[in-house]
Amino acid sequence: MDNTTSTDSPRRLKKAAPACEKCRVLKVRCIRHEEGQPCTKCARSNSECVVSEPRQRARVSQRAKPRLADLESKLANIISLLSHPSAPISGGVQPPVDLDCGLAAIPEYLSDSPNPSAEWMNQLYMASAELDEGLESSENHNTIENTLEKSWDTSTAIDAAWITDLGLGPVVLEHLLDRFRGMASYYPFVRLSSGWNAASMAEDRPFLLLAVAAAASSNYCHLQDALIQKFKESLSQRVLIAGEKDLDLLQGLLVHLAWFHFHFVPGSQQTYQYLQIGISMVIDLRLDQEAADLLEQRTELGDNYIREACRAYLGCYYMSSIISMSSGKPNNLQFHEAMLRCAMMLQQQPEFDTDLLMYPVTKVLQFAEEICETYRFEGIHGARLYIHAERFTTRLEEWWSSLSTDLRNTVLLINGYHAVKIRIQEMGLVYCYGQRRPPPPKAQDEFTMLSTPPMIISNLVKCVSSTKEFLDFFFTIPAAQHGCLWDSQKYLNGTGRLHSNL
Numbered sequence: 001m002d003n004t005t006s007t008d009s010p011r012r013l014k015k016a017a018p019a020c021e022k023c024r025v026l027k028v029r030c031i032r033h034e035e036g037q038p039c040t041k042c043a044r045s046n047s048e049c050v051v052s053e054p055r056q057r058a059r060v061s062q063r064a065k066p067r068l069a070d071l072e073s074k075l076a077n078i079i080s081l082l083s084h085p086s087a088p089i090s091g092g093v094q095p096p097v098d099l100d101c102g103l104a105a106i107p108e109y110l111s112d113s114p115n116p117s118a119e120w121m122n123q124l125y126m127a128s129a130e131l132d133e134g135l136e137s138s139e140n141h142n143t144i145e146n147t148l149e150k151s152w153d154t155s156t157a158i159d160a161a162w163i164t165d166l167g168l169g170p171v172v173l174e175h176l177l178d179r180f181r182g183m184a185s186y187y188p189f190v191r192l193s194s195g196w197n198a199a200s201m202a203e204d205r206p207f208l209l210l211a212v213a214a215a216a217s218s219n220y221c222h223l224q225d226a227l228i229q230k231f232k233e234s235l236s237q238r239v240l241i242a243g244e245k246d247l248d249l250l251q252g253l254l255v256h257l258a259w260f261h262f263h264f265v266p267g268s269q270q271t272y273q274y275l276q277i278g279i280s281m282v283i284d285l286r287l288d289q290e291a292a293d294l295l296e297q298r299t300e301l302g303d304n305y306i307r308e309a310c311r312a313y314l315g316c317y318y319m320s321s322i323i324s325m326s327s328g329k330p331n332n333l334q335f336h337e338a339m340l341r342c343a344m345m346l347q348q349q350p351e352f353d354t355d356l357l358m359y360p361v362t363k364v365l366q367f368a369e370e371i372c373e374t375y376r377f378e379g380i381h382g383a384r385l386y387i388h389a390e391r392f393t394t395r396l397e398e399w400w401s402s403l404s405t406d407l408r409n410t411v412l413l414i415n416g417y418h419a420v421k422i423r424i425q426e427m428g429l430v431y432c433y434g435q436r437r438p439p440p441p442k443a444q445d446e447f448t449m450l451s452t453p454p455m456i457i458s459n460l461v462k463c464v465s466s467t468k469e470f471l472d473f474f475f476t477i478p479a480a481q482h483g484c485l486w487d488s489q490k491y492l493n494g495t496g497r498l499h500s501n502l
Contacts, residue, residue, distance in 0.1 A: 173198035188354030189315025
């Protein structure tokens with residue numbers, strides 16, 4: 001009996017301390033420097049640190065032991081299949097091995113194969129869920145150490161409880177991270193460092209990890225629906241109830257907005273509401289005021305936080321401009337010269353290839369904002385509309401010609417070029433910018449197609465032609481990559497403009 005007690009005591013010391021009620025609700029890591037003292041989060045907020053008594057685990061019956069052994073055998077078989085060179089996963093090609101978790105990574109699903117191997121993801125997902133269900137009724141920690149020790153520490157699960165709630169294994173999460181990295185060129189404002197993996201992000205960036213997993217799981221609709229639901233629950237708990245604000249939340253929200261078409265409901269105002277939350281975070285984190293100062297103080301972007309903050313600042317402006325232009329609603333994060341300085345610094349000291357896109361993308365958004373403001377002050381019945389359209393078209397073509405060939409071949413800039421070209425030629429007749437001021441009834445009666453100046457009709461015909469060019473380009477994108485494209489509403493807006501003008 002004494003021997004048993006002496007061998008069990010070290011194991012008890014390794015068990016993670018229970019989280020307090022506040023950290024458990026917020027699903028964040030509960031850190032105590034000394035036993036009996038409040039955690040760091042409660043200490044900062046001067047709130048009471050309450051730890052509930054842990055519930056006693058039910059003992060494992062003799063009938064449950066064979067089931068646990070069977071589940072371990074299933075998981076071992078899946079790992080061996082993924083690791084074996086002859087496994088029929090991607091045409092006989094051996095998948096790369098992830099040294100961090102010791103498991104063979106799931107191969108890239110964005111291959112030339114029209115039918116991705118979804119059954120491998122589902123089989124691993126179901127096996128992980130069954131394993132978690134069986135372990136919940138067990139007090140035998142040897143099983144936990146054998147199955148999860150190679151992926152991440154069990155205390156990390158406190159920071160991202162949705163991982164265990166959905167039964168996601170490390171192989172699945174690493175695959176989703178790799179797939180999101182392949183989607184970065186379509187929305188380069190949130191990038192994942194090469195040193196980040198599922199374990200490190202679950203500890204440091206749990207909300208961003210959740211948003212990335214939801215955006216990258218478009219091939220698995222049921223899993224994506226569950227992840228989106230977890231995203232909304234976490235957003236409401238941390239932002240609306242607890243009032244938290246940090247870069248992790250802002251980046252996760254931007255990723256969610258960028259690929260909002262996966263859960264878009266026609267007629268819903270949720271996109272604009274989420275955007276306002278992101279803008280408020282930019283203001284509360286003082287990114288709009290301190291970004292330029294930080295860049296001027298540090299000529300080299302050695303601080304990763306500054307790089308990520310600059311990208312998030314520009315990314316929020318990007319989403320605000322696009323959503324306001326497509327919906328006709330006010331843009332509450334308008335252009336500022338500090339944005340161009342941030343973009344220029346990222347372009348001059350790039351960490352990723354996509355940092356080279358920051359300046360031209362910001363420049364074309366500034367140009368689009370100038371167009372909208374000009375048409376708003378001119379009015380939809382202004383006599384100089386076609387003159388403005390010709391002037392803006394000339395400036396756009398000159399700017400486009402000044403870009404390098406590599407930049408002109410990027411999907412993001414091609415989209416921006418065509419969208420602004422359409423925006424110029426519709427001359428504010430399709431969308432009203434800012435406060436809607438309809439013309440008086442007499443002007444409406446007198447305004448007919450026969451009274452429309454020929455130059456305006458000519459520009460509208462050009463608008464239809466430009467929309468066709470835009471759609472022709474969209475159809476050249478392989479269908480397998482459509483799930484990687486950010487917010488399809490932008491493409492739908494082009495089609496809607498075509499029908500409106502017709």
